[in-house]
Amino acid sequence: MKTVFVSGTAGSGKSLLSSKLQDYYSKNGAFAAILNLDPGVENMPYTCDVDVRDHVDYVSIMQQYELGPNGAMVMANDLIASKIGDIQDQVDQVNPDYLIVDTPGQIELFAYRSSGRFIVDNISSDEKTNVFLFDGSLITSPVNFVSIALLATSIRLRLNLPTINVLTKTDLLGDKMEDILQWSTNLKTLENAVSKETDGDTYSLTTNILRGLDMGGFAQGLIPISNVSGEGFLNLEGALSRVLNLGEEVEN
């Protein structure tokens, strides 16, 4: 089994991408299952194979511990780690070729508290990778782009997984998509764009960070995806294959 964690900020399209990726694998003859790790999700665009909500009940946590929505959300996410045995048993029963893990809505509750890293480290799998979603609708400026790139890098270090960066909602971006894709592969273009938007301390901080990210091999570009039109999934599957299967494509 190979495992694909799907991460990104709240509303970036994690659940929809998980669903579309499952469709893509299925159409190409592979058996892909989805593990929902979000204890607070209400509706999902897929039928769940393994569901953390069977093990962590957000509403009873609110009632039992007399917590507000924030506190209950934090506690529910922290409890995920303690359910790894049950989750693993269910995954083993399903026994897919690919396990797609739809991570909790608010990424910080997963990535910056202990449960996320614990699940990533302890779920039993031949290979693991992380797909991080850059929410196209949040990238309204070059400095915003750098801000999300820093978040992506922060999460990559925190989860300690090879990471594929994806740009979502490309159908909403129009001409801006080309700019964003250029920024993600060409440091000079991005520096120029930042210099037009900012100066002083922010400019100096941003450009120095960019050079650090660039030297660290960050600038491998984003894979543009539309969950609506389905564009980009061939490229995403190729990138996943290079990490998970040493380049072998899924069988037809």
Place this chain on the structure above:
Amino acid sequence: MKTVFVSGTAGSGKSLLSSKLQDYYSKNGAFAAILNLDPGVENMPYTCDVDVRDHVDYVSIMQQYELGPNGAMVMANDLIASKIGDIQDQVDQVNPDYLIVDTPGQIELFAYRSSGRFIVDNISSDEKTNVFLFDGSLITSPVNFVSIALLATSIRLRLNLPTINVLTKTDLLGDKMEDILQWSTNLKTLENAVSKETDGDTYSLTTNILRGLDMGGFAQGLIPISNVSGEGFLNLEGALSRVLNLGEEVEN
């Protein structure tokens, strides 16, 4: 009026620090008020001067739009921006010397969606600054420290505010506090610590990012704070003063 935004990951101690900072200012003869910006908070360790919950009702949002806790949380946070007029009116009536803004529990809903930057840009104030809390209990390794430092930098770029970095929960850290403080001021020490924990791609990415952050003037250190013992508030007030009052201390 000077405004201090208090930001940090869920559970990092934002509300408690807001409360203690208000106490500190009050004891030193300044009038400090607190604006709660978290629509989902249940209990607060202070009496609120202005409360976003008077304008955004999390529970009715859940019911009215038939949303789960995640969806309602996202929507409630997004709605904050539309209430800026009402919030500003109330702040003007209170008219404090210092407005301490306790930002929403989950930082990503504030910082990475549009409402946070909108509030930061549009609240009327002579000077504004951001206090970012490094949650001491999350920094279990050098790479984790770098990960939180990247998040802090990402938020700084996103909010576009001068930022003071604070280390919280120092009373829980024991000997590790000295290590963390060294990492935050001395790049070589941090690089050495990272090299003992990691190698290959992660090491190369981390050290290059660190050099970028360092050149960008990041390594100004953390101010250690204990919300329990009250240690560190003198230093925090001094740092705030340098940003907000051009170095003048609050009157005694």
